[in-house]
Amino acid sequence: MKCRKPLVVAVIPCFNEERFIGSVVLKVKKHVDKVLVVDDGCTDTSAEVAVAAGALVVRHDYNRGLGAALRSGFQKAKEISPDVVVRLDGDGQHNPDNIPALIAPILRGEADVVIGSRFLKGKTRGPLYRRIGQCVLTATTNLGSGTHVTDSQSGFRAFSAEAVKKMAITEDGFSAESEMQFAIARNGLKVVEVPIAAIYAEKAKRSPLGHGVNVLSRVLVLLSLRQPMVLFGVPGLLLTGGGVALALLVLDIWGRTKQLATGYFLGAILLCLVGILALFAALMLQSMKELLRGQWERFEKTGTDL
DSSP states (O other): OOOOOOOEEEEEEESSOTTTHHHHHHHHHTTOSEEEEEEESOSSSHHHHHHHTTOEEEEESSOOOHHHHHHHHHHHHHHHOOSEEEEOOSSSOBOGGGHHHHHHHHHTTSOSEEEEESSGGGOOOOOHHHHHHHHHHHHHHHHHHSOOOSOTTOSOEEEEHHHHHHOOOOOOSTTHHHHHHHHHHHTTOOEEEEEOOBOOOSOOSSOHHHHHHHHHHHHHHHHHHHOHIIIIIHHHHHHHHHHHHHHHHHHHHHHHHSOOOHHHHHHHHHHHHHHHHHHHHHHHHHHHHHHHHHHHHHHHHHSSOO
């Protein structure tokens, strides 16, 4: 009995990439069965070029952001019932010849998600500011999600059919990559990384600092909603503990000298106050998280919002 060939679909978010999208589609077609390009409100001829190159184009009426483009692309891909979905950028940064290595662990049943890492085996030596920013974002995402990877912001990834179903992306912007890592941890998906090289042929379109701060702020929001005890609870305990230690020091000084150590006293009050507020925020957010999770589980079981 002849085995069915796995169906591989590529999803490529695109915003004003008319210079590159055609060649990217042609190169990707060598390794996949179908190419989906998401025209995220392009104001140039990217969509027309993608169609001419043989891609199926999903269009947004206006620029909605990377996360929204991925959401649309994954939704369209699910209609095709693929075995593997590959996600890569349309600006030529990723080498489509890496696709076979990227999808191999999924086809062998060794992974649900495969991330192409720019930092394994020293594959990429991009600008220093990029590497520093990516390290900060990766460390924050790893801490929040509880899943360790070396490149949380990589845009070159592969997903099994089951993983695609569980990639419930709510973020519209570039923090979607980090949100995927939270989804991986939440759904118990197995993730592996393979080394890739990224090509930085042109200057970044966006301010690297502004882009990094925006993504980091959204990752912290994700962390506060999903791991409030990590973001607020642990610092709250540490601050409160520091305040109590200072208060004990104040009492010790008073007992020995009968003098009030005003600086230590004010510091103890400040640390205890901030620590208690952080603990209160952690408890409130944790309660909201449990409440929303319970409602979502009931919704999934009954189809009714309770």
